[in-house]
Amino acid sequence: METFQHLRALHGCVIFLLIATINKGSTCEPPSMPLCFRQNEGETVYICEWDFSPNGTNVTFDLYFNDTSDIITTPFKNIKENRKEINEEILIVGDKVDIWVEAHAGDSVCTSPIRSGILRHTVKYETPQNISISWLRNNLSLSWQSKYPSLAEVSFRKYEPLSETWEKRILNTTREASTQKLIIVNLLKNASYQVRIRVQSIQAENPLWSNWSPDFLVPAELEHPPEVEKTTPTLLNGTRRVTVTWKPMHPAAAVGGVTYSVHVTQYSPRCPCKKKSHETRAHSHVVYVSYSAVNITVIARNAAGHSPPATMHIPAASSADLKSCNQTLLDKKFKKGTCLEFYELQDADLIPERAWCLTSTHRKKERKKIKTNMMDYTRYLYFEHRCHNGKPQTVQMCLYYKKEGVPSKEPQDFMIASDMQDSADLSWKEISYEHLHGILTLYKLCTVKMNEPQECINISASATKHHLKDLTPGTKYNVSLAGVTQAGVGPVAMQSFTTLPEKPFNVWISFGLLFGFFLFTIACTTILKRIKNKVFPPVPKPVIPEFSPCQPENQEIWERKEEVDNLSLHPIDPETSPVSKQATVLEDEWDDGAEQKEEAEEGCSGGSDDERTSLTSADETVRTAELKDMEQVESELAMLIYRNGLVFDVKSESL
Numbered sequence: 159m160e161t162f163q164h165l166r167a168l169h170g171c172v173i174f175l176l177i178a179t180i181n182k183g184s185t186c187e188p189p190s191m192p193l194c195f196r197q198n199e200g201e202t203v204y205i206c207e208w209d210f211s212p213n214g215t216n217v218t219f220d221l222y223f224n225d226t227s228d229i230i231t232t233p234f235k236n237i238k239e240n241r242k243e244i245n246e247e248i249l250i251v252g253d254k255v256d257i258w259v260e261a262h263a264g265d266s267v268c269t270s271p272i273r274s275g276i277l278r279h280t281v282k283y284e285t286p287q288n289i290s291i292s293w294l295r296n297n298l299s300l301s302w303q304s305k306y307p308s309l310a311e312v313s314f315r316k317y318e319p320l321s322e323t324w325e326k327r328i329l330n331t332t333r334e335a336s337t338q339k340l341i342i343v344n345l346l347k348n349a350s351y352q353v354r355i356r357v358q359s360i361q362a363e364n365p366l367w368s369n370w371s372p373d374f375l376v377p378a379e380l381e382h383p384p385e386v387e388k389t390t391p392t393l394l395n396g397t398r399r400v401t402v403t404w405k406p407m408h409p410a411a412a413v414g415g416v417t418y419s420v421h422v423t424q425y426s427p428r429c430p431c432k433k434k435s436h437e438t439r440a441h442s443h444v445v446y447v448s449y450s451a452v453n454i455t456v457i458a459r460n461a462a463g464h465s466p467p468a469t470m471h472i473p474a475a476s477s478a479d480l481k482s483c484n485q486t487l488l489d490k491k492f493k494k495g496t497c498l499e500f501y502e503l504q505d506a507d508l509i510p511e512r513a514w515c516l517t518s519t520h521r522k523k524e525r526k527k528i529k530t531n532m533m534d535y536t537r538y539l540y541f542e543h544r545c546h547n548g549k550p551q552t553v554q555m556c557l558y559y560k561k562e563g564v565p566s567k568e569p570q571d572f573m574i575a576s577d578m579q580d581s582a583d584l585s586w587k588e589i590s591y592e593h594l595h596g597i598l599t600l601y602k603l604c605t606v607k608m609n610e611p612q613e614c615i616n617i618s619a620s621a622t623k624h625h626l627k628d629l630t631p632g633t634k635y636n637v638s639l640a641g642v643t644q645a646g647v648g649p650v651a652m653q654s655f656t657t658l659p660e661k662p663f664n665v666w667i668s669f670g671l672l673f674g675f676f677l678f679t680i681a682c683t684t685i686l687k688r689i690k691n692k693v694f695p696p697v698p699k700p701v702i703p704e705f706s707p708c709q710p711e712n713q714e715i716w717e718r719k720e721e722v723d724n725l726s727l728h729p730i731d732p733e734t735s736p737v738s739k740q741a742t743v744l745e746d747e748w749d750d751g752a753e754q755k756e757e758a759e760e761g762c763s764g765g766s767d768d769e770r771t772s773l774t775s776a777d778e779t780v781r782t783a784e785l786k787d788m789e790q791v792e793s794e795l796a797m798l799i800y801r802n803g804l805v806f807d808v809k810s811e812s813l
């Protein structure tokens with residue numbers, strides 16, 4: 159033991175002398191202290207590295223390992239680089255060793271300082287590579303391939319023109335299978351970052367930090383689907399060309415580049431061409447599609463993930479003039495690259511409830527299966543596609559019925575829009591597709607007139623109104639309308655109407671009657687006037703003293719007008735003259751007939767009220783009262799005159 163210690167002391171002394179002598183004669187810079195490690199805990203290869211300058215000169219290195227408990231030196235000579243990989247078999251890894259490097263540049267020899275340590279404890283992980291990034295709301299997740307849980311140091315800052323200072327976080331990674339994962343919390347997912355990372359072992363006794371990863375960019379999350387602009391496909395001989403364009407993504411999300419993938423999906427994949435998806439960095443792409451309905455989806459991708467898909471729905475090519483299929487290839491053999499498609503349609507639009515595809519490789523069995531699955535009286539849209547120069551092409555598109563039936567319903571809302579004397583306008587709504595049960599070939603319209611056989615005409619299947627001509631005026635008609643398919647005539651919609659009687663006749667009759675009545679009235683008026691003048695010549699003014707004209711009790715007096723003459727023989731009292739005047743007026747009125755009697759009575763009752771005063775008052779007072787009344791009566795008169803000319807005559811006389 160003593161000998162050993164002595165030897166060790168000697169050993170140290172020798173090293174010192176050696177270094178001293180070498181350094182004396184050297185002109186070069188000594189290399190840095192060598193660093194020897196393995197890249198992970200399971201590794202059996204050790205790596206030794208050191209720095210040396212000047213770089214690139216003609217220099218060789220000798221690497222020394224001296225086990226301090228042994229005298230044996232194991233030099234690795236003539237190393238051309240400043241790095242050496244050594245298998246653990248020829249190294250002492252479990253004990254403390256001294257390690258140094260000698261650089262031989264020309265004549266001079268430079269020796270590095272000595273590093274002591276146990277090789278096995280020294281672990282320096284590799285720099286994480288191919289780091290995948292993704293956003294979990296505002297937390298950033300980093301992951302990379304590695305079996306070894308480690309301590310990571312992450313350095314990051316916002317990626318902006320005026321960048322902030324670097325922020326640093328030290329975190330433990332979590333292991334998921336063979337990947338290590340790290341979550342950096344509370345960032346902003348709508349911002350972009352510049353990040354670097356390094357890791358070290360958490361198991362090794364002497365862990366070394368790995369080298370920093372190169373800085374990498376973390377773009378903001380692609381939260382929204384690309385904004386795809388609407389386009390209408392252009393028809394090119396059975397193929398539809400669709401130019402899909404979209405707007406660039408938000409700049410923060412576009413950091414590091416965005417790629418877009420364009421997919422075309424349809425009800426029958428690979429019919430007729432193989433499905434392809436296109437990757438592009440541009441903001442538009444041209445796709446060729448068949449006449450069947452397709453969905454075109456655009457997804458944006460950046461380093462941190464992908465956006466939700468933007469979907470553009472392209473319906474089946476317009477159905478405006480879809481005809482009935484003359485023939486299909488359902489029962490026939492067809493060439494490779496051709497495929498048939500059947501859409502089961504329930505309503506007017508061309509969105510299928512079910513879709514079937516048949517390719518040339520399908521056997522009889524599959525064809526039979528499709529046929530049995532198809533229903534009678536149901537509309538199918540039949541396509542015949544081909545793959546032409548890698549582009550789908552539709553060569554046939556028509557309506558197919560496995561079996562046609564007659565319509566199950568009559569045309570709806572059948573009504574008479576307007577009827578005249580000799581014509582009528584009819585209107586209706588088409589029979590809905592689910593009730594059609596076949597292809598409507600025409601409408602059958604029948605008209606029935608009383609006691610005559612019905613007349614039927616054919617109307618175009620696309621019509622929804624009709625003008626009936628040459629009808630008999632004032633006649634009742636029954637009309638019926640029914641849809642017709644190949645299978646026959648469907649239920650009828652019935653309506654009845656009566657044409658108007660001849661109008662010109664009516665008008666003239668009314669006119670004539672009116673005119674006749676007018677003439678008759680005028681004639682009557684003149685005749686009556688003449689008769690009156692002859693029968694009742696103008697009566698001289700009677701002089702009636704103390705005649706109370708309007709006593710309701712004296713009804714009999716009114717009736718017995720003949721007695722007036724007798725009364726007129728009484729001596730004249732000048733004060734009663736106005737009253738007598740009134741009496742004559744009343745008489746005149748009375749003469750004209752029963753109708754005027756009422757009026758006279760009314761005037762009477764008013765007069766009887768006035769009586770007490772009028773009997774004592776002067777002639778003038780009565781007159782002014784009369785004049786006042788006149789104004790009121792005038793309006794009444796106007797009306798009376800309008801009603802009957804006779805009244806006017808009488809009144810004017812009395813006035």
Ligand SMILES: *[C@@H]1O[C@H](CO)[C@@H](O)[C@H](O)[C@H]1NC(C)=O
Nearest residue numbers: 209210211212213214215240
């Ligand atoms: C050392 O030399 C190599 C090539 O000879 C060169 O790529 C490297 O940059 C040099 N390093 C320094 C620090 O001069």
Ligand SMILES: *[C@@H]1O[C@H](CO)[C@@H](O)[C@H](O)[C@H]1NC(C)=O
Nearest residue numbers: 215216217218262263264265
């Ligand atoms: C480097 O040195 C070796 C001998 O030590 C010599 O043969 C060789 O020519 C030298 N090369 C250069 C580039 O100096």
Ligand SMILES: *[C@@H]1O[C@H](CO)[C@@H](O)[C@H](O)[C@H]1NC(C)=O
Nearest residue numbers: 169172173224229230231256
């Ligand atoms: C290493 O061991 C050798 C003997 O094998 C000895 O000559 C040398 O001085 C030792 N060097 C150091 C630095 O211990």
Ligand SMILES: *[C@@H]1O[C@H](CO)[C@@H](O)[C@H](O)[C@H]1NC(C)=O
Nearest residue numbers: 285286287288289302303304
């Ligand atoms: C990283 O990705 C590249 C290609 O992207 C691949 O060649 C390399 O092997 C990957 N490295 C690791 C450690 O997965």
Ligand SMILES: *[C@@H]1O[C@H](CO)[C@@H](O)[C@H](O)[C@H]1NC(C)=O
Nearest residue numbers: 294295296297341342343344
């Ligand atoms: C993000 O980090 C916060 C803070 O640690 C945490 O509360 C939240 O659950 C994390 N969100 C996700 C989606 O991981």
Ligand SMILES: *[C@@H]1O[C@H](CO)[C@@H](O)[C@H](O)[C@H]1NC(C)=O
Nearest residue numbers: 309310327328329330331360
């Ligand atoms: C990492 O985990 C170790 C225990 O496994 C713990 O002592 C240490 O504090 C953790 N470090 C961080 C930064 O969480």
Ligand SMILES: *[C@@H]1O[C@H](CO)[C@@H](O)[C@H](O)[C@H]1NC(C)=O
Nearest residue numbers: 296345346347348349408410
């Ligand atoms: C990013 O999101 C935060 C809230 O999460 C919001 O306050 C900020 O305005 C957003 N920035 C941008 C550029 O949208």
Ligand SMILES: *[C@@H]1O[C@H](CO)[C@@H](O)[C@H](O)[C@H]1NC(C)=O
Nearest residue numbers: 394395396397544546551553
């Ligand atoms: C349309 O397609 C048919 C069959 O593929 C071809 O014969 C014809 O020449 C094409 N017409 C045009 C204008 O491309």
Ligand SMILES: *[C@@H]1O[C@H](CO)[C@@H](O)[C@H](O)[C@H]1NC(C)=O
Nearest residue numbers: 423424425451452453469471
């Ligand atoms: C297109 O997408 C819609 C849903 O967005 C789906 O209902 C429809 O079936 C799709 N059409 C095709 C042809 O894939």
Ligand SMILES: *[C@@H]1O[C@H](CO)[C@@H](O)[C@H](O)[C@H]1NC(C)=O
Nearest residue numbers: 481482483484485555556557
């Ligand atoms: C059916 O044949 C007729 C005449 O042969 C033709 O006019 C019509 O376009 C064809 N219909 C379809 C759907 O091919």
Ligand SMILES: *[C@@H]1O[C@H](CO)[C@@H](O)[C@H](O)[C@H]1NC(C)=O
Nearest residue numbers: 606607608609634635636654
């Ligand atoms: C018209 O239809 C009604 C029933 O709606 C019927 O009673 C009438 O006899 C029909 N008239 C003719 C002329 O057919």
Ligand SMILES: *[C@@H]1O[C@H](CO)[C@@H](O)[C@H](O)[C@H]1NC(C)=O
Nearest residue numbers: 599600602614615616617642
């Ligand atoms: C109406 O069409 C049927 C066939 O659908 C035909 O038999 C009939 O002669 C046609 N009638 C008229 C008046 O054209």
